[in-house]
Amino acid sequence: MVLMKKNSLIKIMFFTEILKGMALTFRTLFKPAVTRRYPKVKVPAQPGYRGLHALAKDNTGRMKCVGCGLCGAYCPSQCIHIYTTEGEDHNKVVDRYEVDVARCIFCGFCVEACPFGAITLSEQYDYANYSKDAFYMNKEKLLANWDTYFEGEKGNQYFKKFWRPLTEDFKGNPEQAMFSKIPRKEKR
């Protein structure tokens, strides 16, 4: 007990705690900083990051989107607007495909919903702009985004890596309630 008191007295008299702290800060002085000098040195986004939208193109350079409208129907913030017309041989032609990025919540449901792997979320995260119009993406801008951010192999790998590619696998989860599993009679 007496010894402890002596120790604490020495601690108080010679500021051992303060000196320990000073030693720590002095050692830190020579350690490298953790600062990332952001606008000059960009940190690559983590794989699978949900950033700016892009409309996928297939290998021939045509837009994958067929204008089914599932993404727009699924979108919780209703920021996808699709306008289609009937083409020459009775196919659907996507006239306008617009994403209001300023309203988007980046949930990724559109990517999940799309049966053709047409809408994607790129790893691009810094697209700040002074005008609102820059955040209203039309079809041309979205297709250009694909060329910019999903060039080559990256675009091919995107769905396989991060999303269950529905284009290759339409089977649902066995646990999931699906119409095809329900016997015909009950369905009636």
Next chain:
Amino acid sequence: MTSFLEPILAPFIGMMLTTIVIILIKVAIVIGITLLHVAYATYWERKIIGFMQFRLGPREVGWFGLLQPIADGVKLFFKEDIIPATADKPIFYLAPVIFFVSALTSLSVLPFFDGFAVADINIGLLFLLAMSSLGAYGIVMAGWSSGSKYSFLGGLRAASQVISYEIAMGLSLVGVMIMAGSLNLTEIVKAQANYPTGFYAIPQVLGFFVFFVAMFAETNRLPFDLPEAESELVAGYFTEYSGFRFAMFFLGEYTGMLIMSAIGTLCFLGGWTLPKFFMDLLPFLSQLPPIVWVVVFLGKVYFFMFMYYWVRATLPRYRYDQLMNIGWKVLIPLALVNIIFTGTLKIMGWF
């Protein structure tokens, strides 16, 4: 250093004017160099604290952010000068001037190397203490005249803090005065140079410690920055100041830090001199030009400035009652013990 001007100027403008011109040149040199130091003291403070906190500090303006203080200065000069409607205007105008002027006036008695002081007066140390207490008036007046509760609380805190720590600081320097037998700063430095250890910090450990702690409280720096406690009082006594008036407080504070560092250097670390045994070991040192001794002096000042930053980066702020306890119950008794101890040894002829 400026004595070579005398034979050149004296035949043209007379002896009297020559003296004045030489003094003015000295003043210009001292103030210019000090303000440059103040500017870069802020830069190094931000750099060192940044590195101690795993950050980089200023980086963007100029090479390694070296032009940052100049950018800050330009920003401060062109800021809008806002005066609160409830302010007591004459005092509000006067307060930063008193604070800044008292800080700058202290520079006049500091010898930067042998024979270079604007005014080498016999009561130099006393003058410095007087000027540093005069600065407290600026703070109190700023706090009173701003018409804001934060400023007022900051001013009150500053008043009681500076007054109580001034006693400890003055008493801690008495030991040095006894040992040197003089209040003249040049004499104190010369006495140290002839002392066996080369500086008074070794026999005056207690005095040095008390001075060191009181130094932080006197300049309102962390861990004793209660008058401007950011987390409690916004900015304390200069909350309502902006633009150039704020800059005067800011410059005054950093000038005060430099002056405290210089006092510490002159009274405890041997000023511009190196220890006598060291000089005897390397005799060619005494042949070196005075610029070398300025560098030695500045090196010691920078050591103190580094301690300011280091302590700021390490310690949290003390509570107000703790601050007062340390001042009155620890530092003043320690300083008194030191005086008695030193005085006794002096009478016995050991010093």
